Amino acid sequence: MNIASSSPVPRAAVIGVSGYGRIHLQLLRECRARGEIKLTAAVVINPQDEAENIAELRAHGCAIYDTYEAMLAHEAGQIDLCLIPTGIHWHAQMTLHALRAGANVLVEKPLAAAAADIEAIDRAERETGRFVAVGFQDYYESGTQWLKEQIHRGAIGELRAVRFLGIWPRPRSYYLRNNWAGRLHVGAQSVLDSPLNNAFAHFVMLGLYFAGAGRDDAAAAVIEGAELYRAHAIESFDTAVVRLRTDREVRLWLGASHCCRPQFEPEIKLIGTAGSAGWSYENEAWVTTATGDSIRRRVADITGARREMMAAVLARLRDPRVRVCRPAIARRHAEMVLALHAHSAITPVSSDLLAWSGDAGSDAAIPIVNGLEEAMHSAYRRHTSLQDAGFAPAPEALKA
Incomplete structure (x- = not known):
């Protein structure tokens, strides 16, 4: 206790x-x-x-x-x-x-x-x-835990690939809401704010969790390629495609952007040797076996996931067997973000590729990067880089 x-x-x-x-x-x-x-x-x-x-x-x-x-x-x-x-x-x-x-x-x-x-x-x-x-609330959600259990039990055979994509357009005001949004540091303190470390961090962590070898493990993964872009006037990046590989040879593809339209709700796809599975934000989780049989489970909305998180944490106070997202799990996400900033560069999007929704000078304006949305979806489907999907702007890169 x-x-x-x-x-x-x-x-x-x-x-x-x-x-x-x-x-x-x-x-x-x-x-x-x-x-x-x-x-x-x-x-x-x-x-x-x-x-x-x-x-x-x-x-x-x-x-x-x-x-x-x-x-x-x-x-x-x-x-x-x-x-x-x-x-x-x-x-x-x-x-x-x-x-x-x-x-x-x-x-x-x-x-x-x-x-x-x-x-x-x-x-x-x-x-x-x-x-x-x-507080990775989606970790605690019942449909998420059901899917992890199915993968761990071998419902889709040996896991070979995990892909995540999410697109949530964000206006200038998103980066003006506090003193650390879009920042790499505040004074001497590290922040490393980005879509992968903030808005979409939940789903990046779930990808690593689903790829973890043990029932309560998240995978450590080595970065094989990273494309980081910024369209907003920030220090960090607002668009990323990152390709990784675990020690069990599971390939991961992580894609996220705040700078294109239309919105695409977070989705994770898992490919195994004997089937496939998936997880869709505030919607459902599913498993499809090699024989074509499919099982689906509801995934709660964000409020429901937060309530499940709170219930689990309170239960853990009295029972150490209750599952919570421990530092041993959450650190895999943090380590990936640290490696990304240590070894990758951020490319500013050139103005000739950039349009703004609404009044371009207002805080409500959203940057729309020409060609990015199509490339994100193409790279997601094919598990490739953005460059291989036809998006390869090349201004001078800045160190992350």
């Missing part, structure tokens, strides 16, 4: 109630209404914007703190679960602090943006005896 406090109901805390913190706060409200937790502490760094939430929290006996350091110092040993729905560059630092204060942790994805931080979390988890669950 991982209950730190003497309370019969687990005591929870949350760092941040704005932005993505609103989602975690709503999950906590739902759990509180069912009597599953006591929300005893919250960090609110912008009280002038959150007066209504502060009043509600205090009415339920929740202490409000200005900083996470103050909260964890004052509440040390009294928090069973600390939720960390903050910016990427805060994940590791806050997770380590919460573990050392005696709390178990649910931290938003990704796990971390630096190799040393990944190792530090691993050590702290072992030293404190607490657990870290990473």
Whole structure:
């Protein structure tokens, strides 16, 4: 059992109630209404914007703190679960602090943006005896776990290839919403924000998870080729196609973009020696055997997946056998992102390939890269590079 406090109901805390913190706060409200937790502490760094939430929290006996350091110092040993729905560059630092204060942790994805931080979390988890669950919500979803079980049991034979594609157009305002969107670093802290490390990180991680050899493993993979582009005025990339290979010779193809239309909801396809399988965002998972027999399972929408995540994390407090997305799984995604930035270059999209939807000068404008959408789909179907699919702009590349 991982209950730190003497309370019969687990005591929870949350760092941040704005932005993505609103989602975690709503999950906590739902759990509180069912009597599953006591929300005893919250960090609110912008009280002038959150007066209504502060009043509600205090009415339920929740202490409000200005900083996470103050909260964890004052509440040390009294928090069973600390939720960390903050910016990427805060994940590791806050997770380590919460573990050392005696709390178990649910931290938003990704796990971390630096190799040393990944190792530090691993050590702290072992030293404190607490657990870290990473908020890749689709991992916890029942249809996802059903599909992993089918692959692990050999329903499609030996897994040979995994492909993922997602296209979500994003306007300028997406990169203006905070001080780290599209950034590689904030001060001395690594961020490495990108479609693969943020909006589509969930599905990249699922691809690695499905490719993992064990039932509860994600695969480590070596990058064989990477094409990174940026159309927005950012440091990082907003379009990527990455080809990888695992030590079991499973080939992975990962493609994502914020810079073309129409939208294409995330989809993962898996090819085996005796069948195929797939996973479709907020839709379904399926397995088709070599004989043509097909089995399908519903995949919950994002709200349902988040609720399953929260239920699993709360259950893990009392039962260590409950499956959560542990650092040992989530690190495979983080390691891939780190390798990508260490060894790949980002190519700015030249202006002659770029059009903007709507008013080109407004924050609502979306960059549309000529020829990219067709090339993304072609490369996805054929498991090739964008260049082989006919998209090969060649301005001077900049190091990621």
